[in-house]
Amino acid sequence: MALKVVMLGPPASGKGTQAVRLAQARGIPKISTGDILREAAQSGAELGRRAKALMDRGELLGDEEMIGIVKERLACPDAAKGYILDGFPRTVRQAEALDGMLRGEPLVVIDLAVPDAELLKRMQTRRVCGTCAAIAEPGSGRATCGRCGGELMTRADDSDEQVRQHRLDVYARDSKPLLDYYRGRSTCRSINGAQAPDQVAKELASEIDQTVAVVSGKRS
Ligand code: AMP
DSSP: OOOOEEEEEEEEEHHHHHHHHHHHHOOOOOOEEEHHHHHHHHHHHHHHHHHHHHHHTTOOOOHHHHHHHHHHHHGGGGGGGGEESEEEEEEEHHHHHHHHHTOOOEEEEEEEEEHHHHHHHHHHHHHEEEEEEEBBBBTOOOOOOOOOBBEOOOOOOOOOHHHHHHHHHHIIIIHHHHHHHHHTTEEEEEETTTSOHHHHHHHHHHHHHHHHEEOOOOOO
């Protein structure tokens, strides 16, 4: 079975970090809509210019545009063996569209729960690589990226206090309803994302293995 995972959770809940680790461990791509938009913004493409203006204010891009971007990305050959989606879906409309793309194939949904105070602290101190977009290990004290040597920087949408708070408000308004949308499914699991990253990764791997066993009929 191709492993298809959605990582839910507020900004700075660790979705990106965990998605990278999981994708590497399972040999499938991590597909991050935030990364796709930031790359478009760097390349100066028309989409990127519009996206940057919205991202810098902590607003979401339109559902239909995002659905189109993800549909195109999921049609790439590397996604046939599975994928980890990070940052999509972010609204119920996007989740419905994803279900349509999956045509009944199982989807593992992981929610990373972290209290708001911790999220605000993480956003304030988060550093990312300006070259490869990798998230720097918190508290490492490094000035350059451990992966590619690029310069570490603060994301534009992490650098303003009002934008940080606004992103949490947007999450509560637009993305929390996603939990209700998925909650009833046997493939939807919640993990305490406030724990150390290694512990989160361990629980994530175990939840995914259990969920895959359920959908492949090995356990109930
Ligand atoms: P992220 O890197 O996931 O925190 O996303 C950064 C920003 O990109 C968000 O604050 C939104 O402005 C935009 N974005 C990313 N994914 C989506 C999505 N699925 N729907 C709408 N906007 C998105």
